[in-house]
Amino acid sequence: MxxxxxxxxxxxxxxxxxxxxxxxxxxxxxxxxxxxxxxxxxxxxxxxxxxxxxxxxxxxxxxxxxxxxxxxxxxxxxxxxxxxxxxxxxxxxxxxxxxxxxxxxxxxxxxxxxxxxxxxxxxxxxxxxxxxxxxxxxxxxxxxxxxxxxxxxxxxxxxxxxxxxxxxxxxxxxxxxxxxxxxxxxxxxxxxxxxxxxxxxxxxxxxxxxxxxxxxGKGEYAAGEWCRFCAAKAQCRARAEQYLALEQEKKEPALLTFSEIGDILSRAQSLASWVKQLEEFALHMALEGNSISGWKAVEGRGSREWIDGTDAAFEKLVARGVPNALLWEQKPVTVAALEKALGKKAFAESAKDLVLTKPGKPTLVPESDKRPAYNPAALAFTPVEE
Ligand code: SF4
Incomplete structure (x- = not known):
């Protein structure tokens, strides 16, 4: 709660x-x-x-x-x-x-x-x-x-x-x-x-x-996965230092060791979301009249919409000879989207026997992930089940 x-x-x-x-x-x-x-x-x-x-x-x-x-x-x-x-x-x-x-x-x-x-x-x-x-x-x-x-x-x-x-x-x-x-x-x-x-x-x-x-208000600032829910996460220096330390990696030997790669991946994991948070924070500050060195806020790309709403516009478009088929597109829903729309129970009753669950592609995850390590040999002898 x-x-x-x-x-x-x-x-x-x-x-x-x-x-x-x-x-x-x-x-x-x-x-x-x-x-x-x-x-x-x-x-x-x-x-x-x-x-x-x-x-x-x-x-x-x-x-x-x-x-x-x-x-x-x-x-x-x-x-x-x-x-x-x-x-x-x-x-x-x-x-x-x-x-x-x-x-x-x-x-x-x-x-x-x-x-x-x-x-x-x-x-x-x-x-x-x-x-x-x-x-x-x-x-x-x-x-x-x-x-x-x-x-x-x-x-x-x-x-x-x-x-x-x-x-x-x-x-x-x-x-x-x-x-x-x-x-x-x-x-x-x-x-x-x-x-x-x-x-x-x-x-x-x-x-x-x-x-x-x-x-x-004492103690050491310490950045980690808990920063995700911190209100100061965009502006925090300790967090910035965590990411910027990537630039100070030693230059020798020429090729990174596997241990260094693991370490960089761990630290870079949330780099993209940190940069996004920094952008949002800087934009907010710029709009409030602050100067962010080397950056400025500009008007983004505009968008267009129907003046009197979609129904009224489409009615007029059809009357003007635009074929109905061009106005609507029909797309199949994904299995996951249908399950969400129907709810798990109704989905199981009406669609479960139509679904084939395929094994996922190998993917790299941190060691803390609960799933067992990928084992192609074991997978080859395992029947595909949900
Ligand atoms: S963002 Fe900064 S202040 Fe917030 S938890 Fe992380 S290190 Fe601490």
Whole structure:
């Protein structure tokens, strides 16, 4: 769930733990919310409605449908959200049944981890407690980057916050903590389990000192993959140095070694998106009257559109003798586009037997990628399956 204004928010913990001064630096930049964030908020509302309906007494069917219909009427809604939130609900159901007796369940609950990070709090999507175990479950709607549950600082802060919040009720009776991420559009369900002892150790020995640095605006700037979600990412010097260091590679021997190539690829991976962010930032600054050395803002290429809209224009064009066939083009949809339009379930029912899944071409990925290394020999003897 998106954080509501905790300075050291759990959802940005990966960034401020790795780069503590980024927390204060980001304060000087506007908070830019993307359309994806709006879609994520809507999907969370649908997920919450379904979960509340299941755990806290069923709403009359008519009322449930009305509320769901209202949410589905939002402009950010797309059909895949229904199946995705069903997957979340199914998972909650399964996890709750794994407890020896029905657990305590809290949905969309504020948890307080201010004993670890000053003024730290977050909103956990689902918490279950019982039989000596705490389970924290987070729904993620995003399709871009698959988020791992293992050692995930957001989840760990939620879990520490939940332990702290419910300490008066459960005390030391909780020994194990399970953290699940349900991300239907990227990687499905990820689970990680650890002990309360280990979690507390991480909190006090690693997270708390770094949170204090972040709170005080101290510590070293450190660029890495966490910069992607940093508001300062375009203008940040540490990030620029990371990329510009490519130019200072040593000149001998004449040919790069494989180890150097690996190192350059790792650092260059996000170079293109960094340059794009820099361009957007410089354009914004130039339009605000700042001088960006060697660059200026000009009017881009214009576009044309029908004055009274497409329908009215086409009617007149046909009347003027333009053949209808020239006005419309028909293109086949891709398998993926049809699946998105129909939703996974309807697609499986009506089209699954028509789809041939071919193995993908070999592609180079960082070693951290979860997929096994390409093995042409093994592939030759493996039947193609979905
Ligand atoms: S862009 Fe990266 S290095 Fe710079 S402040 Fe943000 S997180 Fe730190």
């Amino acid at each position: 998106p954080e509501h204004h905790a300075f050291l928010g759990a959802s940005s913990a990966h960034r401020w733990l790795n780069c503590p001064p980024s927390a204060r630096t980001c304060q000087n930049f506007p908070d830019t919310k993307s359309e994806y964030a709006a879609a994520g908020t809507l999907a969370h509302s649908i997920a919450e409605l379904k979960a509340r309906n299941y755990f806290f007494g069923k709403l009359p069917l008519k009322e449930f449908k009305r509320r769901l219909k209202d949410l589905k009427a939002q402009p950010e809604y797309d059909k895949s959200m229904n199946a995705a939130t069903d997957m979340y609900l199914d998972h909650l159901r399964e996890v709750s049944l794994e407890f020896q007796s029905p657990p305590f369940v809290a949905l969309e609950t504020k948890v307080n981890y201010s004993h670890i990070a000053p003024a730290g709090f977050g909103t956990a999507d689902c918490i279950m407690v019982g039989s000596g175990r705490l389970c924290v479950i987070d729904y993620k709607n995003g399709a871009g980057v698959a988020v791992d549950a293992e050692n995930n600082p957001q989840m760990m802060l939620y879990a520490l916050g939940a332990l702290h919040t419910y300490d008066a009720v459960y005390g030391d009776s909780i020994e194990q903590v399970r953290m699940d991420i349900v991300q239907p559009n990227a990687g499905g369900i990820k689970t990680w389990e650890t002990s309360v002892t280990e979690l507390n150790r991480w909190g006090t020995e690693y997270a708390a000192p770094r949170a204090l640095l972040a709170w005080e």
